[in-house]
Amino acid sequence: MDFTRILPEECLCLIISFTSPADACRSAMVCPALRSAADSDAVWEKFLPCDYKSIILESSSSATLVSMGKKELYFSLFSHPILIQNGTMSFQLEKGSGKKCYMLGARALSIIWGDDDLSYWTWKSQPDSRFPEVAKLRSVWWLEVKGRIETRILSPNTKYAAYFVFQLRSSGAIGFKGIPVGLNVSVNGIASSEVRRVSLDYRDEPRHVRERGDGWMEVEMGEFLNEYGDDGTVDFSLKEVAGYYKEGLIIEGIELRPKDVGDISANKLDPSSFL
Known part of the structure; x- marks a missing residue:
């Protein structure tokens, strides 16, 4: 039985959000239904720090960052540190954990x-x-x-x-x-x-x-x-x-x-x- 045909996407998102960024990426490769859930903002918002919005608003690139989807934002924040505190401090995410x-x-x-x-x-x-x-x-x-x-x-x-x-x-x-x-x-x-x-x-x-x-x-x-x-x-x-x-x-x-x-x-x- 294909559970992706039974469970609504909201349930799939909730399940995947309890895993990890790596697991979400792997889930997206399984089938179209899981890809839609695994790539959703609902999932990747859970992997971002709870105060990420206030952090990125300190950056000079805040307008670009705010407009990104949550998965794109996560990848951007581990790949490219952003400057905050008037350019005296930088912030980024640890890739695997989101810490x-x-x-x-x-x-x-x-x-x-x-x-x-x-x-x-x-x-x-x-x-x-x-x-x-x-x-x-x-x-x-x-x-x-x-x-x-x-x-x-x-x-x-x-x-x-x-x-x-x-x-x-x-x-x-x-x-x-x-x-x-x-x-x-x-x-x-x-x-x-x-x-x-x-x-x-x-x-x-x-x-x-x-x-x-x-x-x-x-x-x-x-x-x-x-x-x-x-x-x-x-x-x-x-x-x-x-x-x-x-x-x-x-x-x-x-x-x-x-x-x-x-x-x-x-x-x-x-x-x-x-x-």
Whole structure:
């Protein structure tokens, strides 16, 4: 018996909405009746975050995004991060789960001496960055970068990891090879794990520093469980204050994304990879 001939489309939509985006894409390949249900706005609205409308309205491309069908919007949000908070933060979806991913751009971070004197840091555009400006280190002895995000905007009941996203100047960075920096993540003022000490030079730390596939490098700063998503804060810090002269670091930002549900390269895949 073909249940698609018995159940109304509303019931098929409800059933599929309790599965996953990947299952919905597979269902669409079974038969025309399931395709109609699996591709419907009723299904894909369930896979989007409940506050997606308020998020996309902050983007400069909100008019285009609002006009999309819900499936098209889902694919757009995992394939192309959108800028919010006046271009200082980006938002996208984790491909398989639909959970929220954010990146705090360099302008959303607190960088010691980042704004005081252009002899220490400069702010410039860079073609391979998603943000209007990145922070480029000219010269410092004291390196300290901090960021903060509210837990209520993250997906609840989700284990997150924070990643420092950066480059070392190809013409020669100084003060990073063989010199570890301290990386820390804390929730509501309580450290989620012990301070990590990792060199930002890939040649020192090939297990910890990795290429992202978008022209940038990243290193994990730590992880935490956003259990309830209530009114709390997560703080991130990178510090090296031993007195080594440093130059040639380029900061794009600090990214938060769900842990153990894929990696940054997964968000670059073609939508057909669901099948």
